[in-house]
Amino acid sequence: MGVERIDTRLLEELTEQSQDLNSDAVRITQDALADFAEATGPQPRRWWRRGSAVAGAAGAAALLTSVRAAAATSSNDVMALQTAASIENLAISVYQTAAGLPFIKDGNKTIVAFIAKTTTQHQAHVKAFNAAVTQAGGKQQTGTDPKYAAVVKKTLPTIKTPADVVKLAITLEDVAAQTYTKNVSQVSSAELRKLFASVAPVEAQHRATLLAVQALLADNLGDLVAIPTDVAKLPAAIGSVGFPNAFYPTKNASPITEGAVK
Numbered sequence: 001m002g003v004e005r006i007d008t009r010l011l012e013e014l015t016e017q018s019q020d021l022n023s024d025a026v027r028i029t030q031d032a033l034a035d036f037a038e039a040t041g042p043q044p045r046r047w048w049r050r051g052s053a054v055a056g057a058a059g060a061a062a063l064l065t066s067v068r069a070a071a072a073t074s075s076n077d078v079m080a081l082q083t084a085a086s087i088e089n090l091a092i093s094v095y096q097t098a099a100g101l102p103f104i105k106d107g108n109k110t111i112v113a114f115i116a117k118t119t120t121q122h123q124a125h126v127k128a129f130n131a132a133v134t135q136a137g138g139k140q141q142t143g144t145d146p147k148y149a150a151v152v153k154k155t156l157p158t159i160k161t162p163a164d165v166v167k168l169a170i171t172l173e174d175v176a177a178q179t180y181t182k183n184v185s186q187v188s189s190a191e192l193r194k195l196f197a198s199v200a201p202v203e204a205q206h207r208a209t210l211l212a213v214q215a216l217l218a219d220n221l222g223d224l225v226a227i228p229t230d231v232a233k234l235p236a237a238i239g240s241v242g243f244p245n246a247f248y249p250t251k252n253a254s255p256i257t258e259g260a261v262k
Contacts, residue, residue: 028198029128036132036191077187078138079260081129084196085141086259087179088126090148091172095119097156098165110225111162111213118206125199132195138261145259148175163217170210175254177203182253200248208242215241 098104099115130140148171155168180200184193213225219235 029125029195031194036135036189036195039189039191074188076256077189077192078133078136080183080187080196080256081133081136081192082138082141082261083145083254083256083259084176084180084183084199085126085129085133086143086145087148087172087176087254088122088129089142090144090152091122091169091176092119092126093144094152094168094172095122098159098169101159101165103160103162104165107162108225111166114209114213121202121206125202128195128199132192141259141261143259143261145254147254147258148172163214166210166214166217170207170214173203173207173210175252177201177207177248178250178253181248182250183256186256204248211242211244 095115095118099112099119104115105112133140151171152168155164159165159168177200180196180203183196184200187193187196216225
């Protein structure tokens with residue numbers, strides 16, 4: 001990376017925007033889950049307590065609406081949610097394992113804090129995906145994505161440095177972001193599209209942060225991985241290294257069946 005310096009004011013603005021993105025994503029995820037529950041859940045039973053044919057007709061219409069909403073949730077929706085949950089479960093497992101490694105827990109405090117915060121966010125994501133699975137009539141996914149679990153199993157024995165951990169985490173965050181981005185066009189309801197669309201940018205944000213950390217570690221600038229950061233010492237390229245694509249790709253997205261409950 002070059003020796004140019006970046007505008008510290010811009011970095012401060014980007015940091016604030018990043019925090020706002022995550023806060024907004026959490027709110028949108030919760031709203032999408034609530035909307036999905038309302039769309040697929042049973043209608044209130046108050047209607048049958050009223051007399052008259054009008055009340056009965058209203059109740060029948062409400063019941064029919066509920067049945068149609070439930071039917072609209074396809075098996076593909078359930079599998080997509082289960083696969084998403086399997087990816088989240090694997091990410092949680094990897095981050096928790098990484099947190100226990102001596103060179104992580106006794107190393108850079110910012111990386112430790114990032115792992116803790118990111119793990120919490122992944123736990124919230126898997127909870128949301130599994131809640132939607134249950135609402136759709138499916139079985140919650142408590143296992144891990146089989147394809148990437150094999151990758152993790154092969155990679156973990158080779159991890160010796162923080163850079164190795166970062167590299168593996170980038171792989172998982174990228175497949176999560178690509179998968180959820182593609183899922184937006186694969187699920188059958190607006191509520192589920194909203195759910196996936198709210199989680200995808202958070203995973204992309206994780207990846208962007210990790211790419212920046214990876215670049216600093218590669219240039220022996222690990223001391224700059226800190227909060228607050230000495231922004232005056234950061235190389236200019238660090239402002240763009242986390243965003244290599246103008247539009248997020250989906251060619252490596254996991255198929256909806258990959259982590260479905262068998």
